[in-house]
Amino acid sequence: MVRSKSSLIALVACVGFIGPADAQRSDAVWTVCVPNMPVPPFILNIPEQPERLGTAELLALAAVRASGLRGELAHLPPARCRRLLEAGEADALMVSASGANLDSLQFPRDAKGQVDPTRRLARLNLVWVSRPDSPFEWNGRELVGHAAGSILVGTRSPLLAATAPLAEFGFKVDGAAVTTPQVLRKLMAKRVDIAVVVQAELNAALEADPGLRVLHVLPRPFVSSDFHLAVRKSLPSEQRRRAEAVWAAIARLRNRPEFVAAPSASASTH
Secondary structure: OOOOOOOOOOOOOEEOOOHHHHHHHOOOOOEEEEEEEEOOOEOOOOOOOOOOOHHHHHHHHHHHHOOEEEEEEEEHHHHHHHHHHHHOOEEEEEEEEOOOHHHEEOEEEOOOOEHHHOOOOOEEEEEEOOOOOOOOEOOOOOOOOHHHHHOOEEEEOHHHHHHHHHHHHHOOOEEOOOOOHHHHHHHHHHOOOOEEHHHHHHHHHHHHHHHHOOOOEOOOOEEEEEEEEEEOOOOHHHHHHHHHHHHHHHHHHHHOOOOOOOOOOOOEEE
């Protein structure tokens, strides 16, 4: 694919992986644009250490390489990633299969036309976290005994996988925090009533600050959201073939130990 000079210049953090078996590969480059926000351990996005990659980033590059292409990652703001994709200067986006993404992007689909979970990069489990003095019960539809509009839920922004379903359920959302530790500290300070966070990010926060382990994780998770490589809705046949090959490689590789996030510390549960 031909790209303009503006696509992958110095302001874009690009990482290409070339393995010993690459001698037979095509010279074609497949660029994955990754939102420049950390979602550890899946997306690390450490500007001062660009060689350190999360499990989803490693899997994406491995799948591209296994498809006979040369892979590179571009870490950019989500809106810029969208513009590059629409301009044909990026080949895929690493995004959640939720909200408006489902309408505007093409995801791998199964025989029934549903987004195929076997070809996901990662699954984000979003959990409810509460203070010990504020018992809540989530039954999968509501916080029992509480009107949704009366509850202020803390989460981090931008995290569409959390903010979109919270809004659909009618909760008031405080998304001012930009990291999960900030969300948890706001919860401890009683600036929000309850929080929704990514389970893996919660685990990392608890390891870094054991004082947060007094918080309670509700037994029933809020929602799960899968991260995929998504492409433009309309693609020429050759580009569509490449996308299908990458998706198939993800399905083959995703359960390898190096692409599976390890379990970590946890908060208490009710």
